[in-house]
Amino acid sequence: MSRMKFTVISPEVYTYGAMLVAGILKDNGYEVTLKRRLSAEKKSTVMLSLYSTQHLLSDEIKEFISKHRKNGGTVYIGGPVSAYPEMVLGELKPDAVIAGEGENSVPYVAKLGISSGTPGLAYTGPDGNIIRTKAVAPASMKRPLPLIPDDISSQSIRGASAYIETHRGCTGACTFCQVPRYFGREIRSRDLPDILEEVKEFKKHGATRISVSGGTGSLYQYRNGKINEDAFIELLRGMAKIMGKNNVSSPDIRVDCINERIAQAIREYTIGWVFFGLESGSDKILKVMGKGVSVSQASDAVYRCRDFGLKVAGSFIVGHPLETAEDFEKTKDFITEHCLDDVFVSIAEPIPKTPLAELVLNTPKEKSPLYMPHKGEYMALKLTESEARSFDLQMHADMFKPNLHVVTDEIFNAYLFGVRKDGKEIRAATELLFKYYGK
Ligand code: SF4
Numbered sequence: 145m146s147r148m149k150f151t152v153i154s155p156e157v158y159t160y161g162a163m164l165v166a167g168i169l170k171d172n173g174y175e176v177t178l179k180r181r182l183s184a185e186k187k188s189t190v191m192l193s194l195y196s197t198q199h200l201l202s203d204e205i206k207e208f209i210s211k212h213r214k215n216g217g218t219v220y221i222g223g224p225v226s227a228y229p230e231m232v233l234g235e236l237k238p239d240a241v242i243a244g245e246g247e248n249s250v251p252y253v254a255k256l257g258i259s260s261g262t263p264g265l266a267y268t269g270p271d272g273n274i275i276r277t278k279a280v281a282p283a284s285m286k287r288p289l290p291l292i293p294d295d296i297s298s299q300s301i302r303g304a305s306a307y308i309e310t311h312r313g314c315t316g317a318c319t320f321c322q323v324p325r326y327f328g329r330e331i332r333s334r335d336l337p338d339i340l341e342e343v344k345e346f347k348k349h350g351a352t353r354i355s356v357s358g359g360t361g362s363l364y365q366y367r368n369g370k371i372n373e374d375a376f377i378e379l380l381r382g383m384a385k386i387m388g389k390n391n392v393s394s395p396d397i398r399v400d401c402i403n404e405r406i407a408q409a410i411r412e413y414t415i416g417w418v419f420f421g422l423e424s425g426s427d428k429i430l431k432v433m434g435k436g437v438s439v440s441q442a443s444d445a446v447y448r449c450r451d452f453g454l455k456v457a458g459s460f461i462v463g464h465p466l467e468t469a470e471d472f473e474k475t476k477d478f479i480t481e482h483c484l485d486d487v488f489v490s491i492a493e494p495i496p497k498t499p500l501a502e503l504v505l506n507t508p509k510e511k512s513p514l515y516m517p518h519k520g521e522y523m524a525l526k527l528t529e530s531e532a533r534s535f536d537l538q539m540h541a542d543m544f545k546p547n548l549h550v551v552t553d554e555i556f557n558a559y560l561f562g563v564r565k566d567g568k569e570i571r572a573a574t575e576l577l578f579k580y581y582g583k
Pocket of ligand 1: 314315316317318321322323324360398421
């Protein structure tokens with residue numbers, strides 16, 4: 145009897161989640177192909193792993209699904225977008241959505257297909273109503289090895305071939321973030337030998353640099369309200385032994401989850417960069433964002449890392465509905481004072497089912513930075529307020545990076561193009577939320 149065939153696709157990049165699902169299917173005896181392009185054998189079963197609301201707006205993805213289904217194939221959609229199945233079913237029209245953490249439901253989906261007895265599914269019933277089957281429990285952190293493609297070295301996500309999962313969940317409650325809502329606020333950690341076996345496997349397949357995934361690196365093995373420094377240090381040491389310290393990064397850490405020992409381990413066992421989600425230089429905005437930390441804690445963390453010789457990068461979010469011009473100036477001041485080695489700026493995006501999404505949807509458009517025309521310094525560029533702040537902050541950060549960064553015409557135009565694109569995409573995603581809000 146021929147084995148059932150699956151194609152697992154994550155558009156553009158091999159995401160860790162797609163590799164994991166492909167590994168589980170392979171371990172269950174199925175024939176699996178993993179792709180980052182939208183193509184599949186006719187009549188095959190496709191599992192599409194989508195990680196951005198933008199995917200719900202993609203004509204290319206819509207066309208692929210429609211054509212594949214017309215040709216007799218089946219399409220399931222999973223990944224972070226499955227947190228809002230109504231939107232996925234309404235916009236992309238797949239056969240079904242694998243809702244929530246897929247590891248537990250994928251083997252049932254493969255065996256039983258779309259049926260009321262398959263856990264963790266959402267699909268459109270004959271009368272057009274959305275049917276949701278029994279929810280699956282949070283996944284165990286014991287699982288088979290992911291399916292790692294042989295061309296994994298060809299991808300570079302902020303310098304890493306892959307971001308591996310060491311634990312799941314976040315103790316934080318940032319109002320713009322889906323992680324605690326999707327994975328919960330309890331930390332579930334993997335066993336170190338399993339992680340290291342996986343790192344070896346990545347290396348065997350050609351991965352050049354491996355990074356620890358998620359915004360909370362040092363929460364690995366967090367227990368009883370305490371950071372487990374020893375476990376995190378062992379993790380980095382083990383990874384460095386396999387990959388070499390120049391091929392390991394542990395970038396994202398909460399500013400209240402770093403101390404001397406952790407900073408020292410990052411210097412000793414990784415490329416020596418730390419990445420903080422700083423978001424704003426205004427305590428008021430940090431509070432409404434639910435960051436749970438203050439500007440002075442963020443400042444201390446930056447200086448502490450510098451003392452240990454680490455490079456520090458930070459990300460900022462501009463255009464929060466409650467961010468005033470004064471709050472924005474405080475963010476600029478933070479950057480002026482701390483001269484960060486790298487800065488990433490994004491416009492506040494209402495991720496579905498987050499408190500920020502509620503706030504954006506309840507803010508009249510004429511008062512929302514996402515829609516309001518900018519009337520200040522960059523008025524001639526015809527930007528919205530969010531776009532203007534993002535543009536301004538990127539230019540400002542360049543002036544205060546430790547190494548000289550000259551803003552050439554080319555860079556100026558690239559920033560301008562980038563903020564216009566971001567603004568347009570986030571407004572399109574917000575319109576989608578307006579369409580499905582309350583459904
Ligand atoms: S600390 Fe990071 S992962 Fe946790 S809720 Fe905040 S943004 Fe999300």
